[in-house]
Amino acid sequence: MKYFDNHRNTRQRSVILEELQNLASHPTAAGLYEIVRHRQPNISLGTVYRNLELLTRLGLIQKLEVGGRQARFDGNADSHFHVQCVRCGRVDDIHAPPLDLLGGEGNDFSGYRILGYTLQFHGICPRCGKTSTNSKQEIDRC
Amino acid sequence: MKYFDNHRNTRQRSVILEELQNLASHPTAAGLYEIVRHRQPNISLGTVYRNLELLTRLGLIQKLEVGGRQARFDGNADSHFHVQCVRCGRVDDIHAPPLDLLGGEGNDFSGYRILGYTLQFHGICPRCGKTSTNSKQEIDRC
DNA sequence: AAAAATAACAGTAATAATTATCGGTAGTAT
DNA sequence: ATACTACCGATAATTATTACTGTTATTTTT
Numbered sequence: 557m558k559y560f561d562n563h564r565n566t567r568q569r570s571v572i573l574e575e576l577q578n579l580a581s582h583p584t585a586a587g588l589y590e591i592v593r594h595r596q597p598n599i600s601l602g603t604v605y606r607n608l609e610l611l612t613r614l615g616l617i618q619k620l621e622v623g624g625r626q627a628r629f630d631g632n633a634d635s636h637f638h639v640q641c642v643r644c645g646r647v648d649d650i651h652a653p654p655l656d657l658l659g660g661e662g663n664d665f666s667g668y669r670i671l672g673y674t675l676q677f678h679g680i681c682p683r684c685g686k687t688s689t690n691s692k693q694e695i696d697r698c
Numbered sequence: 699m700k701y702f703d704n705h706r707n708t709r710q711r712s713v714i715l716e717e718l719q720n721l722a723s724h725p726t727a728a729g730l731y732e733i734v735r736h737r738q739p740n741i742s743l744g745t746v747y748r749n750l751e752l753l754t755r756l757g758l759i760q761k762l763e764v765g766g767r768q769a770r771f772d773g774n775a776d777s778h779f780h781v782q783c784v785r786c787g788r789v790d791d792i793h794a795p796p797l798d799l800l801g802g803e804g805n806d807f808s809g810y811r812i813l814g815y816t817l818q819f820h821g822i823c824p825r826c827g828k829t830s831t832n833s834k835q836e837i838d839r840c
Numbered sequence: 841a842a843a844a845a846t847a848a849c850a851g852t853a854a855t856a857a858t859t860a861t862c863g864g865t866a867g868t869a870t
Numbered sequence: 871a872t873a874c875t876a877c878c879g880a881t882a883a884t885t886a887t888t889a890c891t892g893t894t895a896t897t898t899t900t
Binding site: 621622623624637638639640641642643644646648650665667668669670671672673674675676677678679680681682683684685 | 763764765766779780781782783784785786788790792807809810811812813814815816817818819820821822823824825826827
Binding site: 841844845850851852853854855857858859860862863864865866867868 | 871875876880891892896897898
């Protein structure tokens with residue numbers, strides 16, 4: 557059970573990971589909690605949050621910061637793209653190279669009628685690039 | 699003042715829009731509240747939220763659903779791309795065509811050291827596509 | 841294998857961001 | 871000018887997430 561690094565392999569932890577990996581869609585913490593409860597009726601929502609956070613840190617799953625207030629989780633940690641339904645919030649995978657996707661707006665992928673996309677980069681801003689790597693996180697000045 | 703459609707052109711509303719449009723960065727609601735208070739000391743945080751929501755609906759600004767728990771707002775409603783600092787959360791614009799950007803990973807844009815990107819599509823999922831357009835928003839079933 | 845150490849749990853309280861409520865005020869239309 | 875009502879400030883409520891606390895279970899030490 558090298559999976560969890562030097563963290564314990566608890567029943568709750570492995571059930572959370574298994575159930576998430578068996579889903580094609582990408583549930584919220586609360587959504588996965590409902591699913592996991594079928595196998596672990598006494599599990600706590602806090603346990604689901606705690607483990608999703610840990611599994612993300614370990615690189616076994618990914619946390620998706622998509623539209624809406626709730627985060628979503630993907631049992632597949634490999635880099636790929638997502639579609640979110642603007643009406644119900646559901647998130648699915650799109651398996652295609654980015655260049656095909658950007659050229660193919662208006663087409664259908666994964667059964668979705670595609671309306672558009674957002675492309676966000678992440679990196680280190682000029683101000684943070686000047687301070688040492690492990691300095692305390694700065695306040696975003698405007 | 700056709701700007702606000704058939705909504706009223708209040709002092710608070712126009713100050714919020716003006717101050718947001720004068721910023722190169724993309725503040726949170728709370729961040730913009732602090733800025734707007736210099737001109738409107740008695741303005742309420744709720745008013746800022748309410749108007750940012752309205753201005754987004756009117757298409758005068760955009761709401762950015764980026765990483766972190768707080769939404770951010772962009773005074774420029776035209777389609778373009780964003781970088782977010784992974785350390786401080788600040789968000790800035792990137793002005794370049796998407797194909798250049800995807801090819802140019804590792805380069806610097808807007809002074810940021812770029813670490814990666816996320817590409818998210820939005821559209822209508824198969825299930826929602828079957829129901830009428832103005833039906834109540836469905837619950838995301840998993 | 842038993843005892844000690846501690847990671848993780850369930851349950852619950854606290855926090856943070858956002859949204860809703862409510863009485864009063866100020867734009868807008870008649 | 872008056873009436874109508876959207877909008878305001880202040881505050882309460884809600885929602886998602888995180889932290890706390892006492893207990894349980896896994897691992898390590900003896």
